[in-house]
Amino acid sequence: MDRFDALKTFVAVADNRSFAQAAQTLRISPTAASRAIADLEEALGVTLLRRTTRSVGLTPEGAAYLQRCRIALDELEDAERSLRGENAEPSGELIVTAPVVFGRMHILPIVTQLLRAHPHLDVHLILVDRVIRLVEEGIDVAVRIADLPDSSLHAIRVAEVRRVLVASPTYLAEQGMPCQVSDLPKHDLIAFDSFALNDEWRFTQSGRPSIRCEPRLLTNSVEAAIDAALGGLGIARALSYQVDAYVRAGRLRYVLPEFDPPVVPVSLLFQASRRGSPNVRALIAAAQEYFRSDKISYSANFAASA
DSSP, rough: OOOOHHHHHHHHHHTOOHHHHHHHHHHHHHHHHHHHHHHHHHHTOOOOOOOOOSEEOHHHHHHHHHHHHHHHHHHHHHHHHHTTTTTTTOOOOEEEEEOOOHHIIIIHHHHHHHHHHTTTTTEEEEESSOOOHHHHTTTTTTEEEOOOOOOSSSEEEEEEEEEEEEEEEHHHHHHHOOOOGGGGGGOOEEEEEEEEEETTEEEEOOOOOOOEOOOOOEEEEEHHHHHHHHHHHHOOEHHHHHHHHEEEEEEEEEEGGGGOOOEEEEEEEOGGGGOOOOOOOOHHHHHHHHHOOTTTTOOOHOOOOO
């Protein structure tokens, strides 16, 4: 195996934390993958990976070398694509995943724009409210609404949202507007069961104050939670993009906006090796243009007057 293939094998093993999975991705045998890493370590005179019976991890030298390998491989792949003319026009299949509501509201319009602009491009859009592992499930780009941990994947921040409390004007007229976070337990609360850590609603930059949420309605559907709030059942917690249109229409009002937690980033996540792909680059450019027009702005003026 030449040095170029050895570097690709090293990156694949580091990304997958497994010789077997890396070999499957590269379509080589696990023995060939192991030999390639051993030869690379011998040539460099350093240990790149710690191997145990249960896991594979990077040494400090391996972590530093990995970043250089990614840059070198990306540049070589970009050069190859340019020579083959692949950078001219997106084509083939692009696989994208996103949360269900956000994907329907904001990623589908981006995809629609892409398909109209690039007739040779096909998109497989997977809308699902779970974290999909990109390498294992063959995903090109994942849309994540979260503070992302450090990883081998690349992330480009394209927007931001907030966690907000909302209630209908009817409910607030009958039950009163809370003045402090400590007032919330006295109210009827509506909870989406994937939205709180340890059943706590946390506020402000530090996560304090917080309350233990004991909802009158608990649902696994954020749409159902919002519908219940629209119907006057109580105070719901949602992401700002999910309810902003209802606030603008006067059907919901923000509750305690001065205690909102920090913004939550919306990022496009992809493997480093896909950074030079014409399809991925086209999606990134389209998403940046879409969100530049302030499609999911938080209605601060409505919050201030709530």
